[in-house]
Amino acid sequence: MKRLGFSLSLLLLASLAGAQKTTLTIESWRNDDLKVWRDSIIPAFQKAHPNIQVVFAPSAPAEYNAVLDAKLKAGTAGDLITCRPFDKSLDLYKAKQVISLNGLKGLNNFDPVAKAAWSTDDGKTTFCVPMASVIHGFIYNKALFRELGLSVPKTEAAFLSTLAKIKANGKYAPLVMGTKDQWEAATVGYQNIGPTAWDGEKGRKGLISGTAQYNKGGFLQAFTSLASWKPYLPNGYQALAYPDAQNLFAQGRGVIYPAGSWDIGTFRQMNPKLEMGAFAPYSINGKKCVIDDHPDIGMGINAASKNQEAAKTFLNWVASDAFATLYANALPGFFPLANVKYTVKDPVAQEFLKWRTQCAKSFRSSYQILSRNANPNNENDLWNVSAQLLNGSMTPKAAADLVQKNLGSWYAPQKGK
Structure with a gap:
């Protein structure tokens, strides 16, 4: 009986530990990136944040807008919303489907040009963290x-x-x-x-x-x-x-x-x-x-998500040098927009990236x-x-x-x- 009680206690503790884990689901149109997220990006994040599990659940690019709209209206969309640049994402913010990220520490790593594609017209509110440009x-x-x-x-x-x-x-x-x-x-x-x-x-x-x-x-x-x-x-x-x-x-x-x-x-x-x-x-x-x-991709938080604090933790990591290095090398030619230090192994991608220090930038x-x-x-x-x-x-x-x-x-x- 003592052994049985001890085993039940262990099971209860394991269950409680599992219950403390948060699962975040990412909506995206980049289905070609599934392997990169599954094999490289998510494991790196979860190593640093073991209590937050992440699921990357992309749709086909041409179908993403319609699928996302349907999920948001049905209340079944994921916690993190991959944001297209400019008006489509601005519409999500105006509809109160993604939240303001003002005050998020990671946004300090981005300049106004980088944030423009995911900010209100007056530049006062940013609602998606810039991920990458071309x-x-x-x-x-x-x-x-x-x-x-x-x-x-x-x-x-x-x-x-x-x-x-x-x-x-x-x-x-x-x-x-x-x-x-x-x-x-x-x-x-x-x-x-x-x-x-x-x-x-x-x-x-x-x-x-x-x-x-x-x-x-x-x-x-x-x-x-x-x-x-x-x-x-x-x-x-x-x-x-x-x-x-x-x-x-x-x-x-x-x-x-x-x-x-x-x-x-x-x-x-x-x-x-x-x-x-x-x-x-x-x-x-x-x-x-x-x-x-040119801004290509960002990420925001579903206003209906019950895991917004964990989602903010993930977005702060997306704004880091660790994410920048992983993303830039997994997808040569897509360049993180954060003002952090990262290296790119592909020599042609290196050349493109070097122009940021040699030329002014716009979109x-x-x-x-x-x-x-x-x-x-x-x-x-x-x-x-x-x-x-x-x-x-x-x-x-x-x-x-x-x-x-x-x-x-x-x-x-x-x-x-």
Whole structure:
């Protein structure tokens, strides 16, 4: 009987210990990251916090918004909500579905540019911890640079001269990008070189306040600079889709690839032997580089969660150097936004990351506030005119005028300008 009583006591103690553990569930669209979270990130957190268990429960990316909305309305959503940047997450906060994180210690590790995608328009309330961004620039084939005797261009003149040398050689496509899908022309074209031309945050915020326009100054200059790419795109680029361009570059048939850092991992998988380098957006009119350090993913707390304190513990860890090191190396090309020290092993990712110390930073001009109108939509307009510009069916001035006219048709600070 004594032995039985002792055994029951042990079982009771074990049960009580288990009851003290909290389980957090993470909602996310990054189902491609499941293995990374399961095998690396969660075990590292649980080692430091053994009383908090974490379950990563992603949905398919295209279905995430609808699935999350349904779960939130039904009261079945997880404790932690992975946040898309800007308006979708702002809508969750306005609907009181995620909580304010003001006062969370980990937020001290982020600057205003990093927090902007998950803060109210006035910047006073932040509702998701920034996790990672993607950086825009250029990836190039190092072996072909050596073969053709090329050096990394740092100015617009040097960039165009480099493209002309490649074209004169005749063996390779100088600049690997197509216009079929349109978004690349704007995203890794216009928004890649543009921030340098329009002085980064000064220009981007000027569009929001109404003191800057798409058809003036640096914004018009960016369209003019983008138009200069046209002679150097691959043969038949008008029919070239995004995967086609990736294949062309991965096979060594093109020399320079206008890129987002997200392409690094893709090229590593497509051709492990591809010798890649990277360079930052070139100087335009003598201006110092500004990189598009675009916010990609954050994480907030479900307002209905019963485990908010444990969730805050997890978010403080997400803001740490330990998380940054794990995430940056597990997903090369996705860069933690916290101002903490971390190292990246992938040499091309290292190069992208280095630009944060060499260049100023901003993000895509159309993403905050300016694309809230369904039709016309600022982001969609930039896709359309950037592709038409490269296709030769629109001049830089006509492209800029159209974008500006459509923005002024609904956005009060730009009306009549």
